[in-house]
Amino acid sequence: MNFDQLDWRILDRLRTHFLSGRFPPGGYWLGTDDLAQYNQTFGERIGWKWDAVLRELAALGWHPPQGVTRVIDWGCGSGVAGRRVLAAHRSLQTLALLDSSHLAVEYSRKRCATDFPGVTTEIFQGADATGGLLLISHVWNELDPAQRESLLRLILSAAAVIWVEPGTHLVARELQAARESLRQTFDVVAPCTHRAACGLLAEGMERHWCHHFADPPPEAFTTGDWARFAERAGIDLRALPYSYLVLEQPAPVPRQPTGDGWERLIGRARIHKPMARVFSCGSEGAREIEVTRRHLPEWYRALKRESAPTRVRWTYDGNRVTGAEPTIQPQQD
Numbered sequence: 022m023n024f025d026q027l028d029w030r031i032l033d034r035l036r037t038h039f040l041s042g043r044f045p046p047g048g049y050w051l052g053t054d055d056l057a058q059y060n061q062t063f064g065e066r067i068g069w070k071w072d073a074v075l076r077e078l079a080a081l082g083w084h085p086p087q088g089v090t091r092v093i094d095w096g097c098g099s100g101v102a103g104r105r106v107l108a109a110h111r112s113l114q115t116l117a118l119l120d121s122s123h124l125a126v127e128y129s130r131k132r133c134a135t136d137f138p139g140v141t142t143e144i145f146q147g148a149d150a151t152g153g154l155l156l157i158s159h160v161w162n163e164l165d166p167a168q169r170e171s172l173l174r175l176i177l178s179a180a181a182v183i184w185v186e187p188g189t190h191l192v193a194r195e196l197q198a199a200r201e202s203l204r205q206t207f208d209v210v211a212p213c214t215h216r217a218a219c220g221l222l223a224e225g226m227e228r229h230w231c232h233h234f235a236d237p238p239p240e241a242f243t244t245g246d247w248a249r250f251a252e253r254a255g256i257d258l259r260a261l262p263y264s265y266l267v268l269e270q271p272a273p274v275p276r277q278p279t280g281d282g283w284e285r286l287i288g289r290a291r292i293h294k295p296m297a298r299v300f301s302c303g304s305e306g307a308r309e310i311e312v313t314r315r316h317l318p319e320w321y322r323a324l325k326r327e328s329a330p331t332r333v334r335w336t337y338d339g340n341r342v343t344g345a346e347p348t349i350q351p352q353q354d
């Protein structure tokens with residue numbers, strides 16, 4: 022399907038469920054059309070968040086742990102997460118699908134068979150993710166407390182987990198809380214540079230939340246389709262906030278810069294004339310720091326353009342940054 026075939030009766034109904042957080046007991050997928058409509062629009066926007074996460078993992082040199090060939094898409098919907106991950110990691114050979122809706126499982130299975138003919142699909146039975154790469158995407162707020170508990174238990178059995186959720190204050194902080202219960206078992210690959218307690222769960226940090234912004238692809242702005250969709254749906258295409266967590270069973274040798282002063286930037290920088298203020302989080306905790314235009318002009322500019330590296334090792338004088346690794350090369354404006 023394409024943008025000429027959008028059915029706003031379906032899209033408005035789905036969006037009402039997503040925004041209100043009220044979900045009918047039998048689920049909201051009433052037919053295959055619902056999944057196709059979602060996949061073309063809301064699902065594709067979620068795909069852009071997955072692209073951002075997978076790009077960051079690639080930059081870290083991360084790949085599924087050795088021997089892992091099975092990916093499990095839990096709460097698959099139209100299967101966006103599974104397909105994005107299969108495209109990024111060709112070593113994966115089996116896609117296991119789970120959703121409370123059999124329509125969703127069937128839709129995802131067919132899409133996978135078309136896009137990845139060499140990949141085997143199966144229905145995930147739900148109890149044990151041992152040896153698998155578990156994907157969770159935009160499902161947490163649809164689960165009741167018992168379902169959340171059982172998902173957390175399932176996570177513990179996985180070899181690795183990539184979990185992407187909306188970047189709202191509520192869900193992002195719930196993800197931070199889930200991380201607390203999982204960090205004893207797993208290495209935290211991203212977004213954190215460490216597996217110590219979450220700095221944003223410390224006292225006094227209640228109004229902050231661990232969120233990031235994904236860039237939509239150029240076609241979101243170069244064709245009229247997305248602009249018309251966004252206007253009708255009342256969505257700001259440029260603001261694509263997400264929260265996420267990537268875990269893996271401890272590797273014998275750490276594969277990424279961890280500890281040693283590495284920090285992860287959170288959210289967007291606030292730009293003032295002489296400085297950028299941005300939240301930075303490391304094993305010592307999270308705090309707002311100041312990058313002045315005078316001391317680090319390239320970093321200041323990169324923060325302003327939202328093109329700064331996400332992981333950085335600062336040197337400080339109080340909260341004011343005096344140096345940064347990596348260095349950023351001067352660029353023409």
Ligand SMILES: C[S@@+](CC[C@H](N)C(=O)[O-])C[C@H]1O[C@@H](n2cnc3c(N)ncnc32)[C@H](O)[C@@H]1O
Binds near residue numbers: 049097
């Ligand atoms: C908003 S959709 C997200 C779909 C997909 N993961 C994505 O990111 O596009 C949430 C999905 O979770 C499924 N779901 C809700 N509760 C579930 C449960 N208890 N067990 C399995 N799937 C569930 C819904 O049927 C729906 O397909």
